[in-house]
Amino acid sequence: MKVLVFIESDEGKIKKSSLEAVSYAAEIAQGTVAMVFGVLESSELNKIGAAGAKKVLHVTDSDFEPSNIMAVSTAIAQVFEAEDIELMVMAKSSLADPVSARVSIKMDASxxxxxxxxxxxxxxxxxxRSIYTGKAFAKxxxxxxxxxxxxxxxxxxxGENGSDPEIVVFQPNSKGSDAAVKVLSxxxxxxxxxxxEADIVVSGGRGLKGPExxxxxxxxxxxLAAAxxxxxxxxxxxxxxxxxxxxxxxxxxxxxxxIAVGISGAIQHLAGVNSSKFIVVINKDPEAPFFKAADYGIVGxxxxxxxQLTKAIQVAKG
Amino acid sequence: MKILVCITHVPDTTSKISFLDQDTVFDKTGVQFIIGPYDDYALARAVELKEQLGGSITALNVGLAETEPTIRKALAIGADEAIRINAEPKDAFFVAHQIFQVVKGGDYDLILMGRESIDFNGGQVHGMVGELLGIPSVSPVMHLDIAGNVAKLSREIEGGKELLEVALPIVAGCQEPIAEWKIPNMRGIMSARSKPLNVLDPFEDEQKTVVENFVMPAAKSGIKMIDADNVGELVDLLKNEAKVF
Structure with a gap:
């Protein structure tokens, strides 16, 4: 099976979620092809190889807008054809959602x-797959x-043990209709x-009493190097x-x-976080429903x- | 301005989810169904745009007769007429094709819907409809204004937002804060009863995915409570059990 991975970058760095998609693809098939846009150092491109891709198609054309849903969809369909792709893997994102939908129609794909x-x-x-906002799964x-x-x-x-990938500059054929969408800023x-992207998230609720x-x-x-x-x-x-x-x-x-601080844990909030591996709840109300969904709790x-916690973590991390 | 708003009929956000028949069928017992919260934002913005610019709003749902109370609510909020395509929504591909068949001759300027349904969370239908029609699609849309034949939008991206201009017609998958949800008033509820709700037979189309069975998440093994004066214990757990540093 020939697999394509769509890669996103942010501020010159390949997104970790995209590297995860590469490693996911490498588990399924050998010879994974990755597609990436924009100016990136070769050390960044090599990360894609380390994660498991054999070949990287690099779109370097500075006129190409890597956030234009239409243009990106057109470019991916072109790679599907050129490389005889059977499966594409993308990390879920605000760009991957609309792009994957358009490409699925172009390629008649599930x-x-x-x-x-x-x-x-x-x-x-x-x-x-996760459904009902994390409340269930569907095979x-x-x-x-x-x-x-x-x-x-x-x-x-x-993965971190793959070899440096073959890097090929790729020039997408833009379609005139793609220009109907103008990304201003x-x-x-x-x-x-x-x-x-974060491995650790620290969230605050109304219990914090104000933005200050x-x-x-x-x-x-x-x-914690958290978001x-x-x-x-x-x-x-x-x-x-x-x-x-x-x-x-x-x-x-x-x-x-x-880590949830001063958040009571309404079911709508839990739905967005219940796929976390570990949940810490800090709340002064011992009856806060969030404690039922947590692994560790502090009433305080x-x-x-x-x-105190910040200081203790700084000490523990040295 | 001719606006189509596609709405889903989904379990209320507070619903407890469970399944029947060896986890192959969603258990609707005691479940309250609502307009999808993201679709509700799309509908609210459609009502505001109609107030500004004039025109009409058509609400569309792909579903069996059970969805009609939800469709009537959309009429009460401000849609002028509604279409129900009489079919079980099998998957996003199927639903997108049903919408496409209705829209293709309809001359709509704006096709709005939520960024995703809250049952299957696919976020796929708006992009598929756009591609089938050969017109732009944008999602997730946080702001939408119309100037002449151009839509001025902002789209949420990781860590911020992106500003765009797109020539009409477009498909947009909407989310907050595009508009405030609208609660139907008594006049709206009364008039909704007499607004047209046209039922169409489904258009033959395949599906491209099949759900084999549903799975409930594994239950948490139970919480470990830590004394507020002993945060060191939490740090040990994070280091040695969760292994986050």
Whole structure:
């Protein structure tokens, strides 16, 4: 089976979620091809090889817009044809969702999102995917010859032992109709760990009492090299930006560790985090429903517990 | 402005999820069904755009007769008419083809829906419909304004947002804060009863994925409580059990 992996980068670095997709593909078949856009150092491109790809198609054309849903979809379909691809793997993201859908129609492919495990190929091609916002899973069979998967974070570990890949410059043929979409600008925080990429997430809720107290959350996140998140009320009140809202109608995360501070644990919030491997809840209310979904809990005042915890982690990490 | 809003009929966000018949069928017993929360944002923005620009709103659902109360709610919120395609929504490919068949001759300027349904969370239908129609699709959309025949949008990206301009017609998968959810008022509820709800037979189409069975997540093994004065114990657990550093 010939497998293509669509790679995303951020600020010159290959996203970890994309490297995970490469390692996922390498588990399925030899000779994985990866496709990547933009200016990247060769050390970054080599990471794709280390994760398991044999060949990297590098789009270096500076006129190509790597966030243009239409242009990216057209370019991927071109690679599908040129490389005789049977399966494409992408890390789930705000770009992968709309792009995978368009490509599935172009290629007449079966598409499954939110995949959580390697496929079972004993009898056809069946994957497990998360549904009902993490409240259940569905074993789903892909019935077309061509297949596309978007995988969720923490599905497989990232490989590091592959050899340097063959790097080939790839020139996409743009279609005139792709220019109907004009990407004017991007407004994003720089330097921060992106929430869906993070192995550890520290989230705050209304218990923090106001945006001025977020320094405590940021300090703990910095000590753990974690991303920061928040509950829906916090983003609704504009204490924190919407892209930090974790939950049913916000970002769904599946990190190794999720730390919830001053969040009561409404079912809509739990839905966005219940795929985390370990959950820590810190709340002064011992009856907070979040404790039922947690692995470790502390009943206490965030304003006292957080500084102590941050300090203890700094000491433990040396 | 001719607007189509596609709505899903999904379990309320607080629903407990369970399955019947060896985990092959969703158990609807006691489950309250609603308009998908993301679709509700799309509908609310459609109502605002109609107020600004004039035009009409058609609500569309792919579902069996059981979805009609949900469709009537969309009519109460502000859709002028509704279409129900009388079929079980088998997968995203199937649903996208049903929508495409209705839309292709319809001259819609805007086709709005939620970024994803909250039952299967695929986030696929808007992109598929766009591709089938050969028009742009954008998702997840946080802001949407119309200036002449151009849509000005922002789309959420990891760590921020992206600003775009796209010539109409487009398909958009919507999410907050595109508009505030609208609660139907009494006049809306009364008028919804007499608004047209047309039922169409499904268009023959294949599906490309098949759910073999459902699986419930493994239960947590139980919480370990730590004294607030002893955060060192938590640090030990994070280091030695969770192994995060």
């Amino acid at each position: 598409l499954v999102s939110n995949v959580t495990e390697l496929p079972d190929m004993a009898n056809g091609f069946t994957v497990n 789903t069979k892909l019935t077309s010859d061509k297949k596309i998967l978007t995988i969720r974070k923490n599905t497989v570990p990232i 991007q407004e994003k925080t720089s330097g921060d760990i992106l929430l869906p 107290n977020w320094g405590m959350i940021e300090d703990l996140a910095a000590a 920061t998140g928040c509950s829906k009320p916090v983003s609704d009140m504009d204490w924190r930006p919407h892209h930090e809202h974790v939950g049913q109608t916000g970002v769904k995360v599946s990190p190794t560790l999720y 005042d965030a304003f006292e517990v957080l500084p």
